Amino acid sequence: MLPFITDIAALEYGGVAASWTQDVPAFQVLREKRVLDFRAPITVITGENGVGKSTLLEAIAVNAGFQATGGAYTGKFNPYENPLQTVAKAHTGKEPMKGYFLRAETYYNVAGRQGNEAPGWVNLHHMSHGESVMHIVQHAFVGKGLYLMDEPEAGLSFIRQMAILAELSLLAQNGSQIIIVTHSPVLMAIPGAEIWEFNTSGELHRGFELEATTGFRALRDFFEDPEGIAEYMVDVTRES
Incomplete structure (x- = not known):
């Protein structure tokens, strides 16, 4: 297991899981294996709709201390009722956590919450969705930290996906850890990424070739x- 200093080293199953999580293939894998460890600076999680990719990423996020809706890690996380906080424990490094959780499902609400004070002192609602995602990657994904991305390809052109691929590769080379949930073969091609593919039968194929x-x-x-x-x-x- 990589000894990440500030980031996620592993997600461990434990606690009292909400009953609905027992039917989610990704959590069936987590329950069976007990621990999912992260061995590479970039982990790409893929698979068909409904296998639990985004739900697993949310579990990582809330157990690392990010708000479930996404946004920058501020250290001011206010715990609330979230069943995924009882499903697993995130093992992190010793240094203070920092980073960003970009979640496609709630991105619009996070942008609205930030108003004119989004990273770079802009209003993300004044941009197209694709432009604003690119802006966040370029202005909020800075320095060593943990960067979680849930389907960032939503709204991005093919060319912008390739541009983000390059940005994330450089970020990892400079010491960050990145975990991405995606359907995009472009983002799966990030150099050095370990690819995980979950299927509907509750199986995890790890270390897949693109x-x-x-x-x-x-x-x-x-x-x-x-x-x-x-x-x-x-x-x-x-x-x-």
Whole structure:
């Protein structure tokens, strides 16, 4: 296990879990393995909708002390009823935590809460969604720390995804730890990242090559025959 100084070394199952988490594939894995340790500066978590990727990231965030809705780590976390605080324990380093939790689901609300005082002293609502995400990465993801990202590709063009890939790679090279939940094969390609793929059967495939991921294979198949795949999906949907 990497001896991270300030970041997440592992997520350990424990406590009294809310009953609904027992049906979440990612938490079935956590319960079975007891500990999920982080061995690389960048961990990319992927898998189909519903396997619990974002919920697992939220568990990491709230147990590290971030607000569940996201935003910068301020050290002023006010605990509240969150069932994920009883599911697992985050093992962190000895130095004070710092970083940012970017969560697609609540990003609009966080931007509104910051108003004109978002990082860089701007109003994120005055930008497009993609522009504001890029702005956050460039102005809030600074210095060594823990950076958690839930589906940051939402609203980003293909080119902007590649730009964020480069920003995150440099951040990790300078000593930060990054954990990303994504469906984007572009972000899965970050150099040096360890890829985790959860499936609906409650299995974790760890250390996947990019080309072996479901997201990459689906995109490759589409590019090889876009018209054929489109027609096939329309026919399948019509029959169902």
